[in-house]
Amino acid sequence: MRRLTILFIAFLFIQCARQSQPAGGPKDEKPPELISSNPTNGQKKFKGKDITLVFDEYVKLKDPQEEIVITPSAGEKTKFAAKKNKVIITPELPWKDSTTYSISFRGGVQDINESNPADNLRLAFSTGTIIDSLEIIGRVNEFFKEKIPEKITVALYLSDTFDIFKHKPTYLSKTNKKGQFKIQNLKPGKYFIYAFEDKNKNFKVDGKSEKFGFRSNPISIPEEKDSIKINLIQVDNRPIKITSIRNTNTTSTIRFNKPLDSIHLTSEKKIIYTFGSNTSEVVIFKSFNTSDSSKITIHASDSVYQKIDTSAYVKFTDSKKVSEKFKQGDWTTSFNFTSFTMKAQTSFNKLLSKITLDSIYVQLDSSNYQQIKPEDIKFDTLHKSLTIETKLNITLKEKLLHPVLLLGKAAFISYDNDSSKTQEAKIDIPDEKDTGSLSIEIKTDEKNFEVQLLNSKNNIVRKQRNAKKITWNYLAPEEYKLMVIVDSNNNKRWDPGNFYNKKEPEKVIIYINEEGQAKFPVRANWEVGPLVITF
Known part of the structure; x- marks a missing residue:
């Protein structure tokens, strides 16, 4: 009986020892406030080791290694601890002499009850006689996307021999939910800047799986005061093997x-x-x-x-190739009202050895057919993709037509002697009164660029190069978005850049309307625009 009493008392003691606040009463919406700290904010000649912060209530830590950012870095193994109403930071590396340190706590310190994060909590101190006060601000976006990436690491380095894939930065920060960042308490000088996901939290860019972006030219402060923009890309940067x-x-x-x-x-x-x-x-x-x-x-x-x-x-070996079924992708078709050109595309899983032209034609209506000619077909042997493009012998003045691309059995024969099945692909020609139009005005000094119109499935439905005034008619009613790709080297493709060659990706501009939205509707019998894009 005595033993049971002792265990019960011990249990009560353990319960009382836990950090908690009394339950009941109104919901606590007040964030913890900093009462004091050692060092104090703005303190110079700090000679201590641990950083101690005291709050007006019990606090806890949330993902401190990710949320609490110390610049310059105090080491990957820096320790963070919460004890009642105190937070203690023990650096892995000694504080450097005559150096300004900046600590941003973001959402890393929260109250016990409701997890309210401390508001805009920062601490700056110096081990020398001067507090550096310059800053670099900016924003991070992602190429080809309007959604803002979150929790992106933004870093600075000083040497042009620095390798973002191998080395760790000295100065860093993280973006907020709006993609904005601020790196404070910097010395005057030239800095190179880059941004990356850092999924594995090793402070290096993983060239295979992490998105990253960079500026090829250094930023000089205090001379350069403009907000910095960095766009992320997803490319595999490993050498080919x-x-x-x-x-x-x-x-x-x-x-x-x-x-x-x-x-x-x-x-x-x-x-x-x-x-x-x-x-x-x-x-x-x-x-x-x-x-x-x-x-x-x-x-x-x-x-x-x-x-x-x-x-x-x-x-040659005796090992036989594993047999594979002959497969073909779905047909995608389009019709150009201006040129009356039909375009159909598909792909295969095997190389083609023969195309039977007699089995490929377009049924224009119930009694008229149009044969596909050799010059109408292009087959990309490397990618195993096929395109049929031809002008249809039709007129749309009398009645609406519904032509169909017809392909007989064995229209395509593979290198393994497989034969394709009978197929048909509808060519959609909407009634003019059921379509809308869009006009665009481009304001730029760039010589080479491509304007693209994308539908709700993110497929390119129209595109035009180097035109500053564009009108697209006969658009199907749906939501669209506009994108402009700057083709600086005029090679007819978008280039993602190369960090080692100090070459940034080519610019991509997404049209955003007054409501801050990238998508806009085109409705039947509507004329949208002119939409103005300036870059």
């Missing part, structure tokens, strides 16, 4: 560690090649003797213009 070569009796597959943007193979023997199931593998079709091997010279590049120039040997 061959990971494996697999030989069968009819093919050889060369696999790479990342998707390729382009590839060119040459050999002393005749070869045919195409991308495999994705652009990180290339399939070579062989026709040489069983005793032979062949040296393949490989020239490949990725989206950030990294290149590989190497060679590999492929050979």
